[in-house]
Amino acid sequence: MSITTLCVPDSNPYRAGRFYFHTGDLARARPLLYWAALEKPWKIERWARWLVCSTPSFFSGVFAGRRRQWHELWQKALTLPGFADARESAVAEMAEYLGVSREEALAQCSGASGKLSDSWKARNPRTADEITRFYQEENSYIGDLVFERTKPLEFAGRHAVESLLFAREQGLKRVLDFGSGDGSCGICYAYYGFEAAMADVAGHLLDFIRWRFKKRGLTGRFYHLPQDRIPDGQFDLVSAFDTFEHLADPKTALREVFRILRPGGFLIANLPFGPTCDHPMHLPHDYREFMRFARYLGFKIKPFTLKEFYVLER
Template identity: 35%
Template sequence: MNTLAPDRLKELWHCVERKQLTVEEFYLSQEGLLAEHRRAWERALLLEKDKDLQETCIAELGRYLGCHERVALEEWCRGGVAAVEEEWRENVDRSDRQSVERFYDRSVAYLYDLMWWHTLRDDASPLAYVVALQFAQDHGCQRYLDFGAGVGSGGILFARHGLETVLADISSTLLRFSQWRFAIRNLPVQCIDLKIDRLPSQAFDVITAMDVFEHLYDPVAAVEELWNALKPGGFLIGRFHGEIDEQRPQHIIQDFGPTFQRLQALGGVEVWRDEWLWGHQVFQKT
């Protein structure tokens, strides 16, 4: 079984503390390890003959939306965070579940925001999907669900590596785009619109919920549904973290105590935690 990147980096830092490695050598190793993960991410998402992930993501959006103004598309992507914030503040009552869920179902700005995020230009945290894939491969997982799948990039990564992939989201806008992205890559996928359908029972070996729970009106109910969807012995991989962020008012959950309590009551056992890079956790269904 391979040592996952966060664990490897933690081990290397201990070598620094024991004077077996210099700080400079550590950061060179970290840079190299993250570069490997970046290449895996890029190989999965790049379209045929493309060499630059940013250009691929912008071109995909333009092709899907029927917009050929490349400069404008990049500006919209770079302004995605601000556009999502504006949409939220203008349209959402965070105390009203229907208002929150309607926002995600209809938002177009999220297409730009998420696609830009997945270029890795501003933030490398999407590479947590590569760590999750390696965990799933190490544990022989075959059927995979990405819950809160967004624009489908994580699912594309898993599908490229042969896992049977299912995407679930509350946003019809994002699901249509994700399904289109799979189709132009000739990758099979099943999409579940959570406004209409429920997740199948005991169907998945591994489920990811990456940067999702802080957006949910009822994360406790969500974790119950995910737990039912896992096969016995299956794994839930997610980041259960949220903090007040003026630029991201859609992060409505900061206290995950009730979610962890429910996981424990359901028999969830934490079997791994990223203690170095992004803080994701893995819970196994016992």
């Protein structure tokens, strides 16, 4: 049973024990809950106490199961035959692609985040062209992305896995990973039967993704932005994981996403705007202004399973 109004309302409250309810909200709830709040408010308090006591242990178990599901689906999609897990497989792929030993590839992965941060600070790009050129020329990004996308049970592919589960629930088929990075999310989509496409400004990353797809026998489409124009209404779902904060003009990118989505299509994205010590390349855009612009374009904003992410419906 869902109690959605455990708060102090602005007006017209009905007190049930120590809790306040809007009777208007209760009228839309289950009749039993409405009756109990008006006739036997002590029962509401008893139910609330039970929920407070039992919810943490119940949901910790549910969440642990959800994390295992993320991990298993992600590992299955990314791990090549003969390897123990996605980390080992991805490092071996990187070593083979770059023509270095696995030990050297692992060392590159381990130090890539710091190297990337130092490179950004040294170059200090400011204009849109400078920022784009940075991502096109910075070779340490492969190692950084491979390392981040294969952290056991931390990233665990939860973004991509929840997105593909959402796509299945909604009956979606054509999926674009916007800002595709090392291609891990696109591989996950293609592995589980979606028509996957990848788009990025970094040509060397797209070359790596093509190589990974070919090695797995997967098919996909690849767009090198901004040169390649994506047709209007091409996709049912666009995912943008840790992407908009890297763009000099995220609103223009959002307009493009709106254009390439079919009517009724979805964008799933997070918006970690603002630099941090580890990620100085996260640009300080205004989150509220971005969301206002999304509504102006015609997006309907909805919550997603992962609280830091949003679903924007065209």
